[in-house]
Amino acid sequence: MNQRFTLLINPPLWNAYAPHLAVPLLAGTLRDQGFAVHSYDASVEVLDWLLSADGLRALAEHGTRARDRHVAARARLVHDHTVRDVDRAKAVLRNLDALSDAQEQAWARRVMRNAMWSVSAAFDGLRFDLVANDLYYSANSTQAVLDSVNDSERNIYRWALDRLVPARYLDDPELGIVGISMSADTQLIATMTAAAEIRRRRPDVRIVVGGNYATRMVEEWSAPHPFFEWVDAFVMSEGEEALPELVRRWNCGESILGIPGVVAAVDDSLVRTPARPVKLDGVSAPYFADLPLERYFAPGPILPVYASRSCAWKCAFCSIPFASGSFRSRPAAQTVDHLEHLMAEYGTRTFMFVDEILTLHVMREVAQEIVDRGLDLFWYGETRFAGGFSRKLADLLYQSGCRRLNFGLESYNQRVLDLMVKGTKVEHVERTLQNVMAAGIAPHLFVIHGFPGEKQEEAERTHRVCRGEDPRGTDPVQQPLRNLGWVPFHSGSPLPDRTGSTGLRNRADRSGTRARPVSRPGVHRQRRAHIEGRG
Incomplete structure (x- = not known):
């Protein structure tokens, strides 16, 4: 067997505050099966360099390409002092002791905002932030993506290519396979830019792309897509079984056809x-x-972990069940075994559960296991409103280290929730929020407005409740929620058909000539509106 190493890449743009879990999971799987593997988080590498004194100086040499005069003037105004302060500002954000200094935090965030203004001005059509980059080229169009990969004037990732795919890997003759994990549409142009450069520089290297967004994109194709010019195979859904088998066969020179989840031309x-x-x-x-x-x-490291996969519900706005298979959880003891391992291996006590939904049963079992073992850690995750969310459960979660829970509120109107096929009851919202805040857990609410069929007064009612007011617009509640934000509903979502069942509608054409124009069959998790509350 020709055993060369596999390089796994997480491309921009993903969360700036913690690693994405997909690449570490696949790296652990390949290592345990005896394969040589290296991991590279291009997302944080690119972000960390662009938002640094050296990166901003390089951008200044590149020049201002923004056609918007306001954007260009704003960047020139802040550039010099931002170059001076940006590295210290990042040090503040990474310093646990600095979290309690509100003035220092505000200063650091202002400097980082100015640095992102400077980056935005360097490329025409770019709006650069830590959540999503709006590029000149749209990820909704195959032709735009194809045009972007060679354009260093408008594609920031082409310009930052040495950070996207470093030469120390590309020039290594032992590199045999590159796997790129693409979880969101924000990563599509960076993914294809990297794949095109790898193909140009190393035609001997095999390239495979997987991830949640790749799954949703590929499932629309009925014929070979132009992306196969750079990509040898795509992996749909989960990769822990498909990727090792694919690597083994490629190393042995065997056909990869027939591997579950693999799509090839x-x-x-x-x-x-x-x-x-x-x-x-x-x-x-x-x-x-x-x-x-x-x-x-x-302040970290903050490491992602999981106790379950997919979601047991099929909300009309969400793509997760269509790309992640059936819901299932793993034994709580195994989840906590991994927590203990990560604490010992990486010296962290802070975790985020990246489960699409933490059910009450899963949370209760994991929390009890943490408490029984006496582990000293902190965590947060995402769950839903339910009638069984008691004060006793909230206290157990707090005792286990939970300090924040994200809830999918979406709307404070039962009629709208029913249209969404949400499966929750408005009557459970206030009681659950009171229980978690009384226990000391901060709630974080996801909200969607403009869902088809929602009325103006219903949107206003949700707004009032999220601001801590009585839904009738009278007395404020005792513990108001703060930091209200909204996002509109997007088309191209899985919506209920006239029979009430949930099916995909507004799909892109299936000719194989266009990419699926989403990370949103539904609303992408990072882009749902959110309201934070503090008990």
Whole structure:
């Protein structure tokens, strides 16, 4: 077997404050099966360099390309003192002791905002921030993506190519396979820019792309897509079983056809084998050692973990059940085993559960296991409003280290929730919020406005409740929520058909000539409106 190493890449743009879990999970799986593997988080590498004194100086040499005179003038105004202060500002954001200094935090955030203004001005059509980059080229169009990969004037990732795919890997003759994990549309142009450069520089290297967004994109194709010019195969759904088998076959020179979840182009045909769910009770622990854990934009490291996969519900606005298979959880003891391993291996006590939904049962079991073992850690995750969310459960969660829970409120109107096929009751919202805040857990609410069929007065009612007012617009509640934000509903979502069942509507054409124009069949998790509350 020709055993060369596999490089796994997380492309921009993803969360700036913590690593994405996909690459460490796959790296741990490949290592446990004896494969040589390296991991590279291009997202944080690119962000950390662009938002640095050296990066801003390089951007100044590149010049201001923004056609918007306001954007260009704003960047020139802040440039010099931002170059002077940006590295110290990042040090403040990474310093746990500085969290309690509100004035220092405000200063650091202002400097980082100014640095992002400077980056935005360097490329025409770019709006650069830590959540989503709006580029000149749209990720909604295959032709735009194809045009972007060679344009260093308008594609920031092409310009920052040495950070996107570093030469130390590309020039290594032992590099055999590159896997790129693409979880959101914010990563599509960076992914294809990287793949095109790898193909140009190393035609001998095999390239595979997977991830949640890749799954939703590829499922729309009925013929080979132009992206196959750079990509040898796509993996749909979960990769812990498909990727090791694909690596083994490529190393042995065997055909990869027939591997569950793998999609490949053969002549003029698209060949796909249906994916199958991964059994969670035997998965490997994630491997973070290759990642620069000290360079994320938060006091850390904050490590992602999970106790379950997919979602047990099928809300009309959400794509998760269509791309992640059936809901299943793993034994709480195994989840906490991994927590203990990560604490010992990386010296962290802070975790984020990245489950699409933490059910009450899963949270109760994991929290009890943490308490029984006497672990000293902190965590947060995402859950939903439910009638069984008692004060007793909230106290147990707090005792286990939970300090924040994200809730999918979406609307404070039962009629709208029913249109969304949400499966929650308005009557459970206030009681749940009171219980978690009384226990000392901060709630964080996701809200959608403009859902088809929602009325103006219903949107206003949700707004009042989220601001801590009585839904009738009278007395404020005792513990108001703060930091209200909204996002509009996007088309191209899975919506209920006239029979009430949920099916995909407004799909892109299936000719194979266009990319799926989403990370939103539904509303992408990062872009839902959010309201933070503090008990």
